[in-house]
Amino acid sequence: METLIALIPGLPLFSFLILVLFGGKLSRRVAGWIGAGSIGIVAVLTLVVGIHLISALPGLKSYSVIVWHWMHAGNLNADIAFSLDSLSLVFCFVITFVGFLIHVYSIGFMAKDEGFTRFFAYMNLFVSSMLILVLSDNILLMYLGWEGVGVCSYLLIGFWYKEPANGTAARKAFIITRIGDTAMIIGIFILFVSFGTFNIQELMHLASAKWAVGSSIAVITAYLLLGGALGKSAQLPLQTWLPDAMAGPSPVSALIHAATMVTAGVYLIARTNILFSLAPIVQGVIAVIGALTLLIAGFSALAQHDLKRILAYSTISQIGYMFLALGVGAYSAAVFHFMMHAFFKALLFLAAGVVILVLNEEHDIFKMGGLRKKMPVVFWTFLTGSASLSALPLVTAGFYSKDAILWFAYSSNSGGVVLWLAGIVGAFLTALYSFRMIFITFFGEAKTEPTFRAGKLMTVPLIILAVLSVIGGFIELPASMGSVHLFSDLVNNTLPGVGIKDVENREWLFQIISALIALSGIYLAYRFYFKKPAYMESFKHSRLNHFFETGFGFDKVYDTVIVKPAVWLAEIDKKDIFDQLNISIARLTLLGNRLISLTENGKLRWYILSFAIGIALILTFMITK
Amino acid sequence: MLTVPVETQIVFAGILFLLGLIGLLVRRNLVFMLMSIEIMFNSAGLVFIIAARQWNQPDGQVMFIFILAVTAVEVAIGLALILQVYHHFKTLDVDAINKLRDEK
Numbered sequence: 001m002e003t004l005i006a007l008i009p010g011l012p013l014f015s016f017l018i019l020v021l022f023g024g025k026l027s028r029r030v031a032g033w034i035g036a037g038s039i040g041i042v043a044v045l046t047l048v049v050g051i052h053l054i055s056a057l058p059g060l061k062s063y064s065v066i067v068w069h070w071m072h073a074g075n076l077n078a079d080i081a082f083s084l085d086s087l088s089l090v091f092c093f094v095i096t097f098v099g100f101l102i103h104v105y106s107i108g109f110m111a112k113d114e115g116f117t118r119f120f121a122y123m124n125l126f127v128s129s130m131l132i133l134v135l136s137d138n139i140l141l142m143y144l145g146w147e148g149v150g151v152c153s154y155l156l157i158g159f160w161y162k163e164p165a166n167g168t169a170a171r172k173a174f175i176i177t178r179i180g181d182t183a184m185i186i187g188i189f190i191l192f193v194s195f196g197t198f199n200i201q202e203l204m205h206l207a208s209a210k211w212a213v214g215s216s217i218a219v220i221t222a223y224l225l226l227g228g229a230l231g232k233s234a235q236l237p238l239q240t241w242l243p244d245a246m247a248g249p250s251p252v253s254a255l256i257h258a259a260t261m262v263t264a265g266v267y268l269i270a271r272t273n274i275l276f277s278l279a280p281i282v283q284g285v286i287a288v289i290g291a292l293t294l295l296i297a298g299f300s301a302l303a304q305h306d307l308k309r310i311l312a313y314s315t316i317s318q319i320g321y322m323f324l325a326l327g328v329g330a331y332s333a334a335v336f337h338f339m340m341h342a343f344f345k346a347l348l349f350l351a352a353g354v355v356i357l358v359l360n361e362e363h364d365i366f367k368m369g370g371l372r373k374k375m376p377v378v379f380w381t382f383l384t385g386s387a388s389l390s391a392l393p394l395v396t397a398g399f400y401s402k403d404a405i406l407w408f409a410y411s412s413n414s415g416g417v418v419l420w421l422a423g424i425v426g427a428f429l430t431a432l433y434s435f436r437m438i439f440i441t442f443f444g445e446a447k448t449e450p451t452f453r454a455g456k457l458m459t460v461p462l463i464i465l466a467v468l469s470v471i472g473g474f475i476e477l478p479a480s481m482g483s484v485h486l487f488s489d490l491v492n493n494t495l496p497g498v499g500i501k502d503v504e505n506r507e508w509l510f511q512i513i514s515a516l517i518a519l520s521g522i523y524l525a526y527r528f529y530f531k532k533p534a535y536m537e538s539f540k541h542s543r544l545n546h547f548f549e550t551g552f553g554f555d556k557v558y559d560t561v562i563v564k565p566a567v568w569l570a571e572i573d574k575k576d577i578f579d580q581l582n583i584s585i586a587r588l589t590l591l592g593n594r595l596i597s598l599t600e601n602g603k604l605r606w607y608i609l610s611f612a613i614g615i616a617l618i619l620t621f622m623i624t625k
Numbered sequence: 626m627l628t629v630p631v632e633t634q635i636v637f638a639g640i641l642f643l644l645g646l647i648g649l650l651v652r653r654n655l656v657f658m659l660m661s662i663e664i665m666f667n668s669a670g671l672v673f674i675i676a677a678r679q680w681n682q683p684d685g686q687v688m689f690i691f692i693l694a695v696t697a698v699e700v701a702i703g704l705a706l707i708l709q710v711y712h713h714f715k716t717l718d719v720d721a722i723n724k725l726r727d728e729k
């Protein structure tokens with residue numbers, strides 16, 4: 001059983017190597033099935049290992065395996081070692097299973113792309129890195145996976161590299177997440193210097209034993225790790241890279257920028273929750289950041305006209321919910337929402353990918369419309385995904401996961417009315433922008449004709465994901481309706497349970513409020529974007545709309561405050577004295593070249609004369625000496 | 626037998642060499658330039674002969690045979706090149722043939 005765990009990240013790495021080394025010789029068919037097949041096998045492996053682990057719980061907490069010793073120097077020990085517990089199992093399951101569906105979809109989606117094998121190679125490398133990230137039992141190997149997914153994200157955002165804008169988006173994503181990563185590695189250094197080990201379990205054990213609650217070193221370390229999580233998960237103030245990251249192909253947006261990589265921050269905080277419990281102030285900051293992010297991103301999503309950018313802002317907003325849950329200590333609710341979000345957001349991105357593909361790369365929702373009849377499968381799956389995203393009561397998975405977060409935002413020890421209000425306003429916004437998307441894209445009159453029908457390879461994953469985003473929620477039902485706790489029982493083997501304030505348990509009241517809010521959001525979307533689009537037409541050109549559309553102007557602020565001064569400094573630095581020295585050497589050489597090439601004038605007799613004069617000079621010199 | 630002093634012989638060879646060099650410099654016609662080069666070769670050969678006679682060594686004469694062979698080859702190649710140049714440029718003016726220079 002233990003060796004199987006090593007195969008989980010190993011197999012995608014192996015297929016990546018095959019695709020990279022022999023990709024040129026393989027036909028597209030074979031390359032596609034190697035790429036998707038390896039993920040499929042890993043999904044089955046995860047299922048087998050997972051069933052074994054679940055049946056061994058709670059007696060056995062985790063399976064661990066040391067593959068080989070990575071480095072041993074003094075007291076610095078780091079191994080390539082994996083450990084699977086219930087938290088990593090949930091992440092592995094989502095990565096491999098959703099990843100497999102997205103890979104299968106990609107075979108259809110990328111069929112005509114010239115970079116087909118390259119695409120699957122990168123995707124396999126990504127899955128492997130992501131699995132290393134969640135399975136690693138020491139924080140250094142986790143950082144390797146963390147950077148690995150960053151590189152793959154960079155490679156895949158800039159996948160269509162012939163367009164310079166895509167390269168810019170890729171660099172932006174890489175550099176901004178790098179800001180967070182730098183904070184994170186400093187945090188890792190502090191942990192190592194303090195405790196002399198990289199093993200996460202030991203680290204957490206030692207931290208809780210040696211560091212006092214609220215001590216400054218614990219707070220600083222928690223802040224530094226939070227920095228890494230904020231960068232990767234596109235939370236305030238490092239959220240600006242994610243909307244631009246939509247330059248990549250749609251399956252990439254679905255897998256990396258919705259389902260898996262961007263939730264690495266959630267995983268990191270959940271994994272090191274003991275450290276964060278030592279720094280209650282940082283936990284409060286996480287909750288506030290989550291609440292602010294979900295509101296800002298929700299408003300921004302409302303004003304976008306690019307289908308994928310709406311989904312990007314929606315992703316930021318939903319991860320904001322997860323951070324809100326992490327901040328109030330509701331770890332299992334955060335992980336539950338991560339899983340449901342992975343299902344419905346991957347579904348939405350894949351469906352959006354189909355829409356964009358068959359409309360010949362049309363991203364603007366105002367140029368779509370009337371697609372309901374033209375592509376029924378995509379419409380119904382997209383509708384399911386949107387319903388789940390906007391937490392349509394009772395029938396969708398999104399309702400159960402978001403409701404749990406909202407309830408804990410109010411009722412947990414560190415929760416409160418303000419956090420709950422932010423969450424409920426966010427829920428309203430979510431319903432509004434989701435159904436705005438639906439009404440504008442799929443209803444009304446047709447503006448662009450689809451060019452072809454999507455094949456089975458693309459529609460079947462959509463249907464499976466649609467089913468999951470409905471029934472996925474039934475594994476965890478709140479106390480007021482059935483009280484099923486399969487999911488939280490599983491992850492609470494690893495994560496601490498949430499501490500509830502001593503309040504009257506009125507969870508049903510909160511559920512009714514959030515249900516009404518979601519329904520009213522949908523109704524308002526129906527009124528404003530379907531019945532009377534004229535209302536919104538006037539709003540479209542207002543200054544507020546522009547403010548929302550640019551994501552609250554964060555890009556502009558960063559550009560003037562950070563980018564421009566940095567460029568200005570670099571400009572000055574370019575002309576400093578040392579550079580002048582080097583430049584003058586180059587200039588001098590060039591001048592010499594000019595002078596000598598003047599003598600090369602193409603006149604043969606002139607050359608002979610120079611010979612003769614030269615010989616005469618040499619002879620004179622030799623004779624007179 | 627009238628003996629000419631060796632200095633006079635060398636000076637004669639030198640004059641011959643200078644004549645060739647001046648011819649090479651003032652002539653613009655490729656055929657004449659080739660002929661001037663021949664004269665310079667011969668002046669060099671003459672110096673070998675003079676040296677061979679001065680020290681009674683046959684090496685100089687052997688060397689002259691070599692020079693003859695080399696000039697024969699050189700003339701053959703040179704004339705072939707001149708023919709090609711004439712085909713290509715329809716002229717034998719050496720100043721007109723300057724396509725390989727550094728363009729500015």
